[in-house]
Amino acid sequence: MESLVxxxxxxxxxxxxxxxxxxxxxxxVFLPMGVARLTGTHKPDAEKLSEYECGFPAFExxxxxxxxxxxxxxxxxxxxxxxAAFLFPWAVSLDxxxxxxxITMMVFLFELAIGLAYAWKKGALExx
Amino acid sequence: MTEFFQxxxxxxxxxxxxxxxxxxxxxxxPLMLAVAMVIYAERRMWAAFALRRGPNVVGPxxxxxxxxxxxxxxxxxxxxxxxxxxxxxxxxxxxTFTVALMAWAVIPFNSGAVLADINVGLLYVLAIxxxxxxxxxxxxxxSNSKYPFFSAMRAAAQMISYxxxxxxxxICVVLWAGTFNMNEIVKAQQGALFGVLNxxxxxxxxxxxxxxxLISSMAETARTPFDLTEAESELVAGYQTEYSxxxxxxxxxxxxxxxxxxxxxxxxxxxxxxxPPVDWAPLYLVPGVVWLLLKTFVFFFIxxxxxxTVPRFRYDQLMRLGWKIFLPLSLxxxxxxxxxxxxxxxxxxx
Amino acid sequence: xxxxxxxxxxxxxxxxxxxxxxxxRNPVHSVLWLIVAFFNAAGLxxxxxxxxxxxxxxxxxxxxxxxxxxxxxxMLDIDFAELRAGFVKxxxxxxxxxxxxLAEMVMGLGAYKAGGMQLGTPDGTAAAAVGASNIKAIGxxxxxxxxxxxxxxxxxxLVAMIGAIVLxxxxxxxxxxxxxxxxxxxxxEEATVNTQPEVGKGVQL
Numbered sequence: 001m002e003s004l005v006x007x008x009x010x011x012x013x014x015x016x017x018x019x020x021x022x023x024x025x026x027x028x029v030f031l032p033m034g035v036a037r038l039t040g041t042h043k044p045d046a047e048k049l050s051e052y053e054c055g056f057p058a059f060e061x062x063x064x065x066x067x068x069x070x071x072x073x074x075x076x077x078x079x080x081x082x083x084a085a086f087l088f089p090w091a092v093s094l095d096x097x098x099x100x101x102x103i104t105m106m107v108f109l110f111e112l113a114i115g116l117a118y119a120w121k122k123g124a125l126e127x128x
Numbered sequence: 129m130t131e132f133f134q135x136x137x138x139x140x141x142x143x144x145x146x147x148x149x150x151x152x153x154x155x156x157x158p159l160m161l162a163v164a165m166v167i168y169a170e171r172r173m174w175a176a177f178a179l180r181r182g183p184n185v186v187g188p189x190x191x192x193x194x195x196x197x198x199x200x201x202x203x204x205x206x207x208x209x210x211x212x213x214x215x216x217x218x219x220x221x222x223x224t225f226t227v228a229l230m231a232w233a234v235i236p237f238n239s240g241a242v243l244a245d246i247n248v249g250l251l252y253v254l255a256i257x258x259x260x261x262x263x264x265x266x267x268x269x270x271s272n273s274k275y276p277f278f279s280a281m282r283a284a285a286q287m288i289s290y291x292x293x294x295x296x297x298x299i300c301v302v303l304w305a306g307t308f309n310m311n312e313i314v315k316a317q318q319g320a321l322f323g324v325l326n327x328x329x330x331x332x333x334x335x336x337x338x339x340x341x342l343i344s345s346m347a348e349t350a351r352t353p354f355d356l357t358e359a360e361s362e363l364v365a366g367y368q369t370e371y372s373x374x375x376x377x378x379x380x381x382x383x384x385x386x387x388x389x390x391x392x393x394x395x396x397x398x399x400x401x402x403x404p405p406v407d408w409a410p411l412y413l414v415p416g417v418v419w420l421l422l423k424t425f426v427f428f429f430i431x432x433x434x435x436x437t438v439p440r441f442r443y444d445q446l447m448r449l450g451w452k453i454f455l456p457l458s459l460x461x462x463x464x465x466x467x468x469x470x471x472x473x474x475x476x477x478x
Numbered sequence: 479x480x481x482x483x484x485x486x487x488x489x490x491x492x493x494x495x496x497x498x499x500x501x502x503r504n505p506v507h508s509v510l511w512l513i514v515a516f517f518n519a520a521g522l523x524x525x526x527x528x529x530x531x532x533x534x535x536x537x538x539x540x541x542x543x544x545x546x547x548x549x550x551x552x553m554l555d556i557d558f559a560e561l562r563a564g565f566v567k568x569x570x571x572x573x574x575x576x577x578x579x580l581a582e583m584v585m586g587l588g589a590y591k592a593g594g595m596q597l598g599t600p601d602g603t604a605a606a607a608v609g610a611s612n613i614k615a616i617g618x619x620x621x622x623x624x625x626x627x628x629x630x631x632x633x634x635x636l637v638a639m640i641g642a643i644v645l646x647x648x649x650x651x652x653x654x655x656x657x658x659x660x661x662x663x664x665x666x667e668e669a670t671v672n673t674q675p676e677v678g679k680g681v682q683l
Contacts (some may be wrong), residue, residue, distance in 0.1 A: 004419060005178055009144075010244050010245050010246045011244065011246060011267075012148070013148045013151065013152065013233065014230075014233050014243075014244045014246075014252075016148055016149065016152060017229070017230060017233050017243065017244075018226070018230060019229055019425045020149070020152050020153075020156065021156065021225070021226040021229040022222065022226050022461050024156065024225075024226075024229070025221070025222040025223075025225040025226050025229075025378060026222055027373060028221075028222075028225065028374050028377075028378055029206075029222055029375050029378065031202075031220055031374070032201070032202050032203070032204065032206055032373045032374040032375075033206045033373075035202065035203060036204065036205045036206060039203060041142075041203065041204060041205045042206075042232070043205065044205070044207065046210070047155045050209065050210065050211075051209050051211055051271070051272060051273035051370065066365050069286050070281055070284075073285045073288065073447075074284075074285075074288065076144075076451075077288040077289065077291070077292060080295075080455070081291070081292065081295065084292070084295035084296060084299065087295075087299045087462065087478070088251065088302070088308075091299050091302040091303045091466075092302060092306055092307060092308065094303070094305070094466065094469065094470070094474045095474045098250065098474060099470065102466060102467075102470050105466070106463065109459065109462070109463065112349070113459070116455070116456065116459075118174050120452070123410075123454055125447070125451040126444075126448075127443060127444040127447040127448065128469070
């Protein structure tokens, strides 16, 4: 039920779930490591522990500089995510705000539509 | 369930605690079993699509194949590359799997049968699914190897690109339902079309949104045709390249748990969740959870079907689809849906 | 009891992870600790009953802002030794900023005691203006009373977007994009010819 006061007893299961899920996944990761030591399959050597490559040692540091375009995508994502964040309370309060609330949001969306159009025109959405 | 444990003579707090833990295990353990069976089912389906036999040796009809695989990886050696950042390397699969489990806390399985009945259930799902990117990015970075790193960057950019349109699509659903509570969203779908059909997807204005949501959920879980993160011809196995043993298997389990979650969300948000498809009294005799599972499996079949038949996208095509088609379309539908509701529901009284 | 316990757990974890953010040698670890801090802050928000803000904290800060941070520290080749050398030089500046923030917090607490924007009452009870859940109440206020602030937020977002594009977008010029309409409009007649070459003779293309 949609309650007026926040019911904290509904959030406690989430916290307990988090603890159980973390314990479960940690067990899944660390248990086989112990099992492998017991059964004797744990036999690391230098070649096995080297990174996956085509037979050569890697020529350069794998963490190389990346295209700035990924960064641009992340920034555009933040802007649109914030826009969505403004839409969430609006979507459930339309019955209280009525037409003024609706028109306000349309103006807001129009502002961001300008931004989107600008990004489009500039080719920022283009992945060449 | 609390009342049941109280009837044993336990005080309320204890009964509540035991009931909650039991509820969590009732979600987590069947989910893991379902993931194992679903992997088997999907392999059988792909085999059928390609006129092959598929796994049919271990157990009757090969039903135990996934368990044999699980036992195998369980007994394998966990290789931690010497160049890797060990802590993050091991935490990454833990995060992936934890996140894949956590979102199920707010999924309503039947009327009122939900672990955490919170007001902002849908936002919780959105918040949890936005964390999925971290398991991948941390794995890719901590491996300190080329292929995982490229894959992680691709995965991050891909996931956030499609999260944008998923956000706007969900707003359309919320506009119609008028609430973020998952259980209430399901109830709002009762008799959505002419009081007969249960499900938002039957409403002509919301049907296109469901199509977008289905495709976006494939992109969000990095399934074919959007599996550029593990495009094996370019990136070996993507961000999982350096993983082995159960840490590797956790990515598989997490991926399929996420796929199941997205299938369930499709059912809950657009196809009436635990409601029968038609608002007709005899159909309510079937327990709601059966309807939900049936719908989920139909969507899983669609996922498997698409994976078996559609070729992989190129990265520029994927980005164009997300930013230039899905984003404007979902924005336009937010305007259309809210405008329609203003004229028919909210605006008239004011 | 559980609430108090949860508060102290969340609060101490926020502080501990915030300390780890500035103590970590590796910037990627710093960002990951920052995410832990955001999480626990969200937990604190849930405890005071601001569930919508808690979810937004995770969606916006953990899901979007921290991803950007992670992108930046993972992808830029920063010379960390050089950065650390600048620590001593920038220490006074950092201290000054910390003092300003502290002063702001003290002033904020004072303002809170003085009452104010009618959003909430000084004794901690929520504004009773709207009888609805958290998220609805925010909506009802934001899109009627604080309408102009909301619109200016939209303008700020627009400026941020244009600024980011101007600063980071570079035309590569050496790549060939795909023009779907041209691909689809292409007909076999334009692309292929049928010829019947004589034996021993080549084909002129």
